[in-house]
Amino acid sequence: MSSRISHFAAALALTTSLISASAAFAEETIKVGVLHSLSGTMAISETTLKDAMLMLIEEQNEKGGLLGKKLEPVVVDPASDWPLFAEKARELIDVNDVSAVFGCWTSVSRKSVLPVFEELNSILFYPVQYEGEESQRNVFYTGAAPNQQAIPAVDYLMEQEGVERWVLAGTDYVYPRTTNKILEAYLKAKGVAAEDIMINYTPFGHSDWQTIVSDIKAFGEAGKKTAVVSTVNGDANVPFYKELANQGIKAEDIPVVAFSVGEEELAGLDTEPLVGHLAAWNYFQSVDSDANYEFIDAWHAFTKDENRVTNDPMEAHYIGFNMWVKAVEKAGSTDPDAVIDALPGISVPNLSGGYSAMMPNHHITKPVLIGEIQDDGQFDIVYETPGLVPGDAWSDYLPDSAKLISDWRAPLSCGNFNTETNECGGKGAE
Amino acid sequence: MTVLRALLVCLVTLLASYSTIPAAMADDLKDAINALAEGSLKDREAKVDALLETGDDTVVPVLTYLAEGDLYFRKSDKQVFLADKTGRTFSLTDPISGDVIPDISKRDIKKVRVNNNLRRQIRDGLSLFALNSRDSAKRLAAAETIYKAQDASALPAIEARLAKEQDAQVIAFLQEARAGLTLTSDAPEEAKLSAIEILRDKGGRQALSILNEAAETSEGAVKDAASRAIVAIERMLAIWNGVQNIWYGLSLGSVLLLASIGLAITFGVMGVINMAHGEMVMLGAYTTFAVQQAVQTAAPGLIDYSLLFAIPAAFLVAGAIGFVLERGIIRFLYGRPLETLLATWGVSLILQQAVRTIFGPTNQEVSNPGWMSGAVELAGLSLTWNRIWIFFFALAMFGLLFALLKRTPMGLQMRAVTQNRNMASSLGVKTPWVDAFTFALGSGIAGIAGVALSQIGNVSPNLGQSYIIDSFMVVVFGGVGNLWGTLIGALTLGVANKFLEPFAGAVLGKILVLVFIILFIQKRPRGLFALKGRAVE
Structure with a gap:
C-alpha cells in the first residue's frame, strides 16, 4: 500500500x-x-x-x-x-x-x-x-x-466443444446489444434454430443473478450441449460468476465464454470453481x-x-x-x-x-486467442487462430452493414462506402 | 482435495511397491502415459481414451492430475509426472514407480495442457472406475455422473455393478441411468415401459429431455406412456419453479433488508437524508477484506471463521465513522434536508475516493468460507448456502435491532428524542449524544450489512452506490420511521421483483417495480406502515 x-x-x-x-x-x-x-x-x-x-x-x-x-x-x-x-x-x-x-x-x-x-x-x-x-x-x-473476438469464440465452441444451444447474456447497452445482434445473425446463418438461442439482458451492476443462472441451468438441461456467450460488463461479473460457482455450473457442462472478463476482472474472484470457463481476447498475460x-x-x-x-x-x-x-x-x-x-x-x-x-x-x-480460466487467475491458451485476423469495421452478418466498406486512403477516403450504390455515406454517416 | 490427492499418491506408491503389474505391461503403460506430453489437445483425446481402456488403476491418479491441470512433463526427456506445488518449487511423483523427486523448478517442467473436452471425457471415464470404489459416497457421485452422461457404452459396467451393489441410493441412480439408456436403445417394449416409469418418478429436466426424445421417436404404448410421463414431470417442475421463485424473492428481499436496515435508523428514525449510507456498507465490506487478510497472515487455520471476526470489526469501523460524521457535519444541519443531502453526498464521494486511493480501484477478493459455498439440493429446489445464511442473518439482525429499540433504555431514549426532542430534553436526556449514538448505530449496522454483501457481490469502491437507491426505495415504501415497514417492504419488493423477472426480464422488471412504488406512494404517501399520532409532524 x-x-x-x-x-x-x-x-x-x-x-x-x-x-x-x-x-x-x-x-x-x-x-x-x-x-x-x-x-x-x-x-x-x-x-x-x-x-x-x-x-x-x-x-x-x-x-x-x-x-x-x-x-x-x-x-x-x-x-x-x-x-x-x-x-x-x-x-x-x-x-x-x-x-x-x-x-x-x-x-x-x-x-x-x-x-x-x-x-x-x-x-x-x-x-x-x-x-x-x-x-x-x-x-x-x-x-x-466483433470478427476479431466474438465470431472466432463462437466458432471455437461450435467446432471444438460441439455446442448446439446458445445463451447470449449481456449488460443492457450498445456493445452487448450490437454484438449479440451480430452473433444471432451469425448463428442463424450457421443453422442454429431460433428456439436454441436465448438472449438475456441485465442492468448495469446487476447483483442478483439467481433467476438468470437457474434459467441458464434449465436451458442447458434440455439434452443439447449448451454454452453461454457473456457480454456482461464490469462490476456485474463477480456476482455472476459467484452464482455460477454456487449453483454448481461447471465449465465441462455449460462453458461460459466472456468478452469483457480479463486478468484484471478476475483479480477480485476466487477462480478455483471457475476453471475451464473461457475468454476470447487478442492477448493474455500467459502468452x-x-x-x-x-x-x-x-x-x-x-x-x-x-x-x-x-x-x-x-x-x-x-x-x-x-x-x-x-x-x-x-x-x-x-x-x-x-x-x-x-x-x-x-x-x-x-x-x-x-x-x-x-x-x-x-x-x-x-491473432485471436481463446483461453480457459485457471485456478491462479490466469488464462491457459487452448486455441489460437492460425493467422492474423484483420479487423472488420462493418459486420458481414448484418444486412445493412454487409455492403459497406471502409478505406481512408486516397482516392476513396471514406469510412462507410456503399459498394452497391458506389457512394460514400451509407449507414452511420456523420 | 489435498486429502484426496495425498491418497492418490499413496495409492500409486502402494501399487508400485507391491508391483502387481508385470514388467512388460508396465512399460506399455509408461509409454501410453508419456505419450500425453506430446501432440495437440485434439490428439490427446484418443490418448486419454487409450488410457481409460486399459482399465488399470494406475491411470486413475494420472488422469485426475491431468483434469486438475497438475500433470507436468520434464522438458529434458518428456517424461510425465504428477506434480504437487510446494512453495515455489514442485515435487514430482513418477506415476508408475511412485518415486518422488523433490524441488524441481518451474523452468524445467511444462504443464500437460487440458481443456473442457478432456476434463469431461476424464470425469465420465473415471466414473466407471469409481463405480467399484469402496467408498459409497464416491460410488454415488459416479452413478450420478453416469446418469448425466447417458453414454450407451457404460451399460455393461452399470449392469455389473447393479448385480452386487448394496447401497439403495446408488442402486436408484444406476437404475435411472439404465432406464435412460434403455429408452434410447432398441430394447423390448416392456423394458421401455418400466424405464419410463422409473424416469417419471425421477423427474427433473434431464428425465424430461430423455422422455421427449423417446416420445418423438417411438410409437404405440411407449409413446403414450412417455407423453403421460412428460405431462406429470412438467406439472411437478412448474410447482417447484413457483417455490423456487418465492425463495429467490425472499433471498433478494433479505439482501434489500440488510442494505436498508441501517438507513431505516438514520433516515427512518432520525430523518437524516443520508446519502453516505451506501459508503458505510462499502466500508463494512472493506473491513471484511482487511480482517480476512489479517487472519490469513496471523492464523491461516481460522480463515473459514474470519467473517465472525469481521462482524464486530465492521460495526466498529462504520459506527466510528458514522459518529464522527454526525458530530462533525450532520448535527449542524438538522432541519435543513437539502443541505444534509448535499453534504452527505459529498462525504460519500470523499469516502469512495479515499478507499480508491488506499486500496486501489480494482475489486478486492473476499473469499467465501467453505460453509457458505455450494448449494443444497432439496427435492426439486437448489438452494445456495450463501443465500440461506444471508437470509437468516438478515432476520437475526432485524430481530436484534428491534429488541434494542423496544427493550433497552438506550432504545427508549432514541425513540423519545425522535418523537419529542424538547420533552425528552427537559426530562434529562442528553439529546445531542443520543443523536450521535443513534447515527453511529445506523452506520454500524450498515457496516455489518457490508460483511454479508461482500459474500455475494464485488468489493469495490462503487459497492455502496449500487445499494443506495434500493435502500431508500425500501425505507420509503415500507413507511419512514417504522422497522416493521422496512422488513415487509424489503421482502415484498424482493418477491415482486423475482416474479416479474421471468416474464419481463431483469431490466423491465426493475422498471415495473419502480413504477409500482411511485403509484403506491401517490396513494399512500407515508408508505405501507405509516406512523400515526403526534410523532408525525
Missing part, C-alpha cells in the same frame, strides 16, 4: 516536473494526451491504462524521445462522465495542444468524443474491444472488432513470447508491484503507441493530417510474438 502511495506521489511528481519543464522549454516536447477515467465507475478498468501509457511514454523517452524531442504525457480525468469526456478531449487538443490522444473505454465515451476529434482534427487511439459498425478518419481502433515477458517485467518494475496483471487493452495501447511513434517518424512531423495518412500500412510487433499492421479502415490485424 505504501508503495502504491509512493508510486502515486512519484507519478504526480513526474507529471508536475514535466509540466514545469515544459514551461521552461516549451518547444522541446511533444505532448501526448491520456484520456482515461481515474475516478467513478470506470476507474476500475481505466486507471491501469493510464499507468500503461505513462510507462510507454517513459520508455520512449529513455530511448531518446521522438524526432529528437522528449514526449510529455498530459493526463486528464473525465471521471466516468460521458459529456465530460468531450470537454476533456477539447481541453487536451485546444488548451494543451497534444499531438495525439490515447483514451476512452466504453463505447458511449468514444461516441461522445468523436465530434470533437473530427472538428479539431486530432488523433484518437481507442484500445478496447467494441461492437464495430464505425470507422472514423480521426480514430484508430486498436481493440478488437509465451519474449516480447511479452519483457513487457510484464517492465510493467512490474514501473508499478513496483509484482502482483499487477497485464491485460488485452494494455497490449492494444502498446501496439497503438508504437504505431503512432513509427508513423510520426515516417511523416517527420506530428501534424495530424500527415500522421493520419502515414498510419495505414505501419506494422509493429505485438506481444504475442508476431506483427500487427494498421489497415486502411483504421482497424488492425491481430
Whole structure:
C-alpha cells in the first residue's frame, strides 16, 4: 500500500516536473494526451491504462524521445462522465495542444468524443474491444472488432466443444446489444434454430443473478450441449460468476465464454470453481513470447508491484503507441493530417510474438486467442487462430452493414462506402 | 482435495511397491502415459481414451492430475509426472514407480495442457472406475455422473455393478441411468415401459429431455406412456419453479433488508437524508477484506471463521465513522434536508475516493468460507448456502435491532428524542449524544450489512452506490420511521421483483417495480406502515 502511495506521489511528481519543464522549454516536447477515467465507475478498468501509457511514454523517452524531442504525457480525468469526456478531449487538443490522444473505454465515451476529434482534427487511439459498425478518419481502433473476438469464440465452441444451444447474456447497452445482434445473425446463418438461442439482458451492476443462472441451468438441461456467450460488463461479473460457482455450473457442462472478463476482472474472484470457463481476447498475460515477458517485467518494475496483471487493452495501447511513434517518424512531423495518412500500412510487433499492421479502415490485424480460466487467475491458451485476423469495421452478418466498406486512403477516403450504390455515406454517416 | 490427492499418491506408491503389474505391461503403460506430453489437445483425446481402456488403476491418479491441470512433463526427456506445488518449487511423483523427486523448478517442467473436452471425457471415464470404489459416497457421485452422461457404452459396467451393489441410493441412480439408456436403445417394449416409469418418478429436466426424445421417436404404448410421463414431470417442475421463485424473492428481499436496515435508523428514525449510507456498507465490506487478510497472515487455520471476526470489526469501523460524521457535519444541519443531502453526498464521494486511493480501484477478493459455498439440493429446489445464511442473518439482525429499540433504555431514549426532542430534553436526556449514538448505530449496522454483501457481490469502491437507491426505495415504501415497514417492504419488493423477472426480464422488471412504488406512494404517501399520532409532524 505504501508503495502504491509512493508510486502515486512519484507519478504526480513526474507529471508536475514535466509540466514545469515544459514551461521552461516549451518547444522541446511533444505532448501526448491520456484520456482515461481515474475516478467513478470506470476507474476500475481505466486507471491501469493510464499507468500503461505513462510507462510507454517513459520508455520512449529513455530511448531518446521522438524526432529528437522528449514526449510529455498530459493526463486528464473525465471521471466516468460521458459529456465530460468531450470537454476533456477539447481541453487536451485546444488548451494543451497534444499531438495525439490515447483514451476512452466504453463505447458511449468514444461516441461522445468523436465530434470533437473530427472538428479539431486530432488523433484518437481507442484500445478496447467494441461492437464495430464505425470507422472514423480521426480514430484508430486498436481493440478488437466483433470478427476479431466474438465470431472466432463462437466458432471455437461450435467446432471444438460441439455446442448446439446458445445463451447470449449481456449488460443492457450498445456493445452487448450490437454484438449479440451480430452473433444471432451469425448463428442463424450457421443453422442454429431460433428456439436454441436465448438472449438475456441485465442492468448495469446487476447483483442478483439467481433467476438468470437457474434459467441458464434449465436451458442447458434440455439434452443439447449448451454454452453461454457473456457480454456482461464490469462490476456485474463477480456476482455472476459467484452464482455460477454456487449453483454448481461447471465449465465441462455449460462453458461460459466472456468478452469483457480479463486478468484484471478476475483479480477480485476466487477462480478455483471457475476453471475451464473461457475468454476470447487478442492477448493474455500467459502468452509465451519474449516480447511479452519483457513487457510484464517492465510493467512490474514501473508499478513496483509484482502482483499487477497485464491485460488485452494494455497490449492494444502498446501496439497503438508504437504505431503512432513509427508513423510520426515516417511523416517527420506530428501534424495530424500527415500522421493520419502515414498510419495505414505501419506494422509493429505485438506481444504475442508476431506483427500487427494498421489497415486502411483504421482497424488492425491481430491473432485471436481463446483461453480457459485457471485456478491462479490466469488464462491457459487452448486455441489460437492460425493467422492474423484483420479487423472488420462493418459486420458481414448484418444486412445493412454487409455492403459497406471502409478505406481512408486516397482516392476513396471514406469510412462507410456503399459498394452497391458506389457512394460514400451509407449507414452511420456523420 | 489435498486429502484426496495425498491418497492418490499413496495409492500409486502402494501399487508400485507391491508391483502387481508385470514388467512388460508396465512399460506399455509408461509409454501410453508419456505419450500425453506430446501432440495437440485434439490428439490427446484418443490418448486419454487409450488410457481409460486399459482399465488399470494406475491411470486413475494420472488422469485426475491431468483434469486438475497438475500433470507436468520434464522438458529434458518428456517424461510425465504428477506434480504437487510446494512453495515455489514442485515435487514430482513418477506415476508408475511412485518415486518422488523433490524441488524441481518451474523452468524445467511444462504443464500437460487440458481443456473442457478432456476434463469431461476424464470425469465420465473415471466414473466407471469409481463405480467399484469402496467408498459409497464416491460410488454415488459416479452413478450420478453416469446418469448425466447417458453414454450407451457404460451399460455393461452399470449392469455389473447393479448385480452386487448394496447401497439403495446408488442402486436408484444406476437404475435411472439404465432406464435412460434403455429408452434410447432398441430394447423390448416392456423394458421401455418400466424405464419410463422409473424416469417419471425421477423427474427433473434431464428425465424430461430423455422422455421427449423417446416420445418423438417411438410409437404405440411407449409413446403414450412417455407423453403421460412428460405431462406429470412438467406439472411437478412448474410447482417447484413457483417455490423456487418465492425463495429467490425472499433471498433478494433479505439482501434489500440488510442494505436498508441501517438507513431505516438514520433516515427512518432520525430523518437524516443520508446519502453516505451506501459508503458505510462499502466500508463494512472493506473491513471484511482487511480482517480476512489479517487472519490469513496471523492464523491461516481460522480463515473459514474470519467473517465472525469481521462482524464486530465492521460495526466498529462504520459506527466510528458514522459518529464522527454526525458530530462533525450532520448535527449542524438538522432541519435543513437539502443541505444534509448535499453534504452527505459529498462525504460519500470523499469516502469512495479515499478507499480508491488506499486500496486501489480494482475489486478486492473476499473469499467465501467453505460453509457458505455450494448449494443444497432439496427435492426439486437448489438452494445456495450463501443465500440461506444471508437470509437468516438478515432476520437475526432485524430481530436484534428491534429488541434494542423496544427493550433497552438506550432504545427508549432514541425513540423519545425522535418523537419529542424538547420533552425528552427537559426530562434529562442528553439529546445531542443520543443523536450521535443513534447515527453511529445506523452506520454500524450498515457496516455489518457490508460483511454479508461482500459474500455475494464485488468489493469495490462503487459497492455502496449500487445499494443506495434500493435502500431508500425500501425505507420509503415500507413507511419512514417504522422497522416493521422496512422488513415487509424489503421482502415484498424482493418477491415482486423475482416474479416479474421471468416474464419481463431483469431490466423491465426493475422498471415495473419502480413504477409500482411511485403509484403506491401517490396513494399512500407515508408508505405501507405509516406512523400515526403526534410523532408525525
